[in-house]
Amino acid sequence: MPSPTYQRIADDLRRAIVDGELPPGSKLPSRHELARQYEVSDRVAVEAVRLLVAEGFVEAKSGSGSYVRHRPEMQRLTRSWYTHRNGGSPFRAAMAAAGRPGTWESSTERAPMTPPIAARLAARPGDPAMRTWYTFLADNEPVMLSQSWEPLYLTEGTPVMLPEEGPHAGCGVVGRMAVIGQQITHAEEAVSARPALAAEAGRLKIRPGGLVLTIARTYHTDQRPVETADITIPVERYSLVYEIPVQ
């Protein structure tokens, strides 16, 4: 079973891009030209180029042409062991390290735990929790989305029930939990990736279907998980850097 023609064309172009024959910024043959070279209909050439666009190798400009994408300047989002030492939130620390001012917007509400969240918090589906949505910004550009869950049986009636209000706002989960006697000992971050949903793409200002890294983060004390969050980062602009001490 031979590969379909449009895939063969895409493969040729992709290889040329990876090998550097078509350097970043250079212009691809127009679809008319491709159709002529490969002796196919122009629709087939369209499909081939569309595939490369979807894969992120190529950027197409209406009326101008299709161009090999520049490797974006990727900012590093450091998620280090060390950044947890100084009391602030991990995001603030990472942005400070990069010399960019980090800010965020948030909104909090009560919500029952969904089944996957309950599993991560060692609770039962439907148990009451505080859910907080975050949009993290650097230079007024969206960097990261997060949806954080804290079980209410820990925080209800305490000064830290609302993560972003009161005397401990903006301190990060570790600091706030310490106030109510929960000593967080370690975090677990499960990293994966998928295409962005339409709503996420809008909030992160990336194209729909653009790739995002997802982190399922859970903070634990010796006893139990105390907070979990789903974090979403556009892979086009940021790479996630873990620093791991050895020995």
Add this chain to the structure above:
Amino acid sequence: MPSPTYQRIADDLRRAIVDGELPPGSKLPSRHELARQYEVSDRVAVEAVRLLVAEGFVEAKSGSGSYVRHRPEMQRLTRSWYTHRNGGSPFRAAMAAAGRPGTWESSTERAPMTPPIAARLAARPGDPAMRTWYTFLADNEPVMLSQSWEPLYLTEGTPVMLPEEGPHAGCGVVGRMAVIGQQITHAEEAVSARPALAAEAGRLKIRPGGLVLTIARTYHTDQRPVETADITIPVERYSLVYEIPVQ
């Protein structure tokens, strides 16, 4: 500027899938049906479904229908602080933790450093290095690809010059470097994601264009970087778990 019709249809279906209205395994309306519902040509319905297939939400079976993909059982690949304590390689430790026997194949050769590799090793492009390709297997299934670079000015003429031969084969970089007096103090892992290249898809046995997580790992001593590797993991089957001690 309204979204094109095929994107609107794809968005509707995608949302239904994520929200659980269309659970894994359920059948999508046929494209004939979709075309009728949205009052468009069947070609537009084809584009919409094709988009979801490319994004990995849907699997299309010729002659049968298009189905919501099952979320595969994702194995956890733990890349923890702790796994570096016991001398073995991180991969072997992670597989042992998961109760699966980990094996690998490798081949090593001299090669001059490429510019990006040289930058990561604080060397000059073209400097001599040993390059080792790895294919990591669990239950005879490919799990992870890696391409590792070690500067020859450190290892040439020592018993550890060849990573997978001699008395220290299979000990992992940390152990081997210790033999020649290089005390590795920390690792840095930069995580990103992209579609698999055709060759990678073949070696990992995933569909072409399937997503892979990439890790650019560099081991450092107090003085200098001593090894760096490009690691590739299919995101469909594995999620990357970092355990981070806090305080």
Add this chain to the structure above:
DNA sequence: TCGAATTTGTGCGTATGTATC
């Protein structure tokens, strides 16, 4: 400044092959 040519994005209708039921 204007207009023609080029290029991409989207959409329609049709046709053929093949896999599944």
Add this chain to the structure above:
DNA sequence: GGATACATACGCACAAATTCG
């Protein structure tokens, strides 16, 4: 074998953006 459904391909049309004389 027939009906259904998906995969690919052809050819055409028009809108919008861009380029350039």
